[in-house]
Amino acid sequence: MEQSTLICRGVGLRGVDPYQVSPGYTLFAxxxxxxxxxxxxNHGQEVHRWDLSYRPGRHAQIVRNGNLAYNGVxxxxxxLFPLWQKYRGGVMMELDPQGNVVSEHRDPLAHHDQHHLDNGELLYTTVERLELEKGDSVLGGIPHSEAPDGKVYADCIKHVSSSGELLWSWKAIDHLDPxxxxxxxxxPREHWPLINSLYSLKDGNILASLRSVSAVIIISRETGEILWHLDSTVVAQQHCASEMEDGSILIFDNGTFRHHESATYxxxxxxxxxxxxxxWEYKDPHPMTFFTPLMGGAQRLRGGNTLITEAAFGRIFEVTQEGELVWEYIVPDFAAYKGLDAKEIEGYFPYPANALFRAYKYAPEQIPWLHPN
Incomplete structure (x- = not known):
């Protein structure tokens, strides 16, 4: 008998409402x-694929020119520390539909959201090892849970040109009040504050999600100071903060250790x-049946629907503004980390999984090479 609960529940396309689903194609790694x-x-059929040389360092996107932006490990x-192998990246590539590399930028300390901008520039997170005194200034966390070298690693943000020139940078240790x-x-105290998403706002400032302190912030591009702070009374280990047309912020709120609630969703x-x-809020009518403790994504689509990634369980689905489910797909591919040069986390995640970090959906006109006629 099949031993995977996820496979037993069914994989691939689980359902589609052809009248309410957004037209287009969903991309995932x-x-x-x-x-x-x-x-x-929208029928769950594969229409294109890229087989690349590096395992996913989180996610992939289609950029404005129709090419693939891919973050590889x-x-x-x-x-640096065992879980670094789970979420590091560092090879930021743009590829054409045939998989030819158009451009590439490498940073061995990059992790999580390596955000490819439409003009070829990159906005991404890295880490730096703090000196002992600065590491001690970071408060909270599990006592004595620093990285194996006894240090705390803190986030930095870099914005580089298409040629790799540093245009702007920011360090958490210089601007966040511990x-x-x-x-x-x-x-654990190994990584602070663990930035898991970045977004360049229309006004030029930077929106960032800080997982291990449960905060979403806006950083001044001019001064580096914090202009806006949504704290743990609202969000809990959230991901994927992005700006809507009206300036509001869309967030995937994971819910782990949410204040004032014992049920997790x-x-x-x-x-x-x-x-x-x-x-606006979406949660499942039976709230506890929609939950991912790690990762997760939300994308507002043209027409008002929202694409949601229930990441740890490989589930991608689309809902209307009224919260009606109109498309659901479960990634059918299962594999463990064995053989991917990630021995540090093979014990953490020893089971075959279908997890993904974040999926994106694109209207047909955003992928003109797919159906050129």
Whole structure:
């Protein structure tokens, strides 16, 4: 008998409402693949794929010119601490539909959201090892849970040109108040504050999601200071913060250790910049059946639907503004980390999984090479 609960529940296309689903194609990278990116249609059929040389260092996107932007795992990055192998990246490539590399930027300390901008520039997160005194200034977390070298690694943000020239940078240790942004008590002290998403706002400032302190912030491009702070009274180990047309912020709120609630569930929220009020929310009608403790994504589509990635369980689905489910797909590919040069986490994740970091959906006109006629 099949032993995987996820496979028993069913994989591939689970359902589609052809009248309400957004037209287009969904792109995703299965995290424990050697480097496969798939593009599927609304019937769950694969219409294109890329087989690349590096396992996914989180996610892939289609950029404005129709090329693939892919974040692969750097083959020679330092082994900082065990879970670094789970979320590091470092090879930021743009490829044409045939898989030819158009451009590439490498940074062995890059992790999580290596965000390819439409003009060829890159906005991405890295880490730096803090000196002992600065590491001690980071508050909270599990006592004595620093990295194996006894150090704390802190986030930095880099914005580089298409040729790799550094255009702007920011360091968490220089701009975050350790008291206001203390690690949550159940989180290891090896990495602070663990930025898992970046977004370049229309006004030029930077939106960032900080997982291990449960915060979403806006960083001033001019001064580096924090202009806006959504704290753990609203979000819990969230991911994938992005700006909507009206300036509000869409967030995948994972829900782990959410304040004032004992039942754990994930949700997607849209938050007003002005008063931090939740103006739209999606959670499952049976809330606890939609949950991912790790990763996760939310993308507002043309027409108003929202694509949601329930990442740890390989589930991608689309809902209307009214919260009606109109498309659901479960990644059918299962594999463990064995053989992917990630021995440090083989014991953490010893089972075959279909997890992905984040999926994106594109309208047909955004992928003109797919159906040129």
């Amino acid at each position: 299965h995290l424990t693949s050697p480097g496969t990116v798939k593009l599927i249609d 750097h083959p020679d990055a330092p082994r 008291k206001k942004f203390a690690l949550q008590p159940h989180y 994930s949700r997607v929220i849209q938050v007003s910049r002005e008063d931090k009020r939740i103006v």
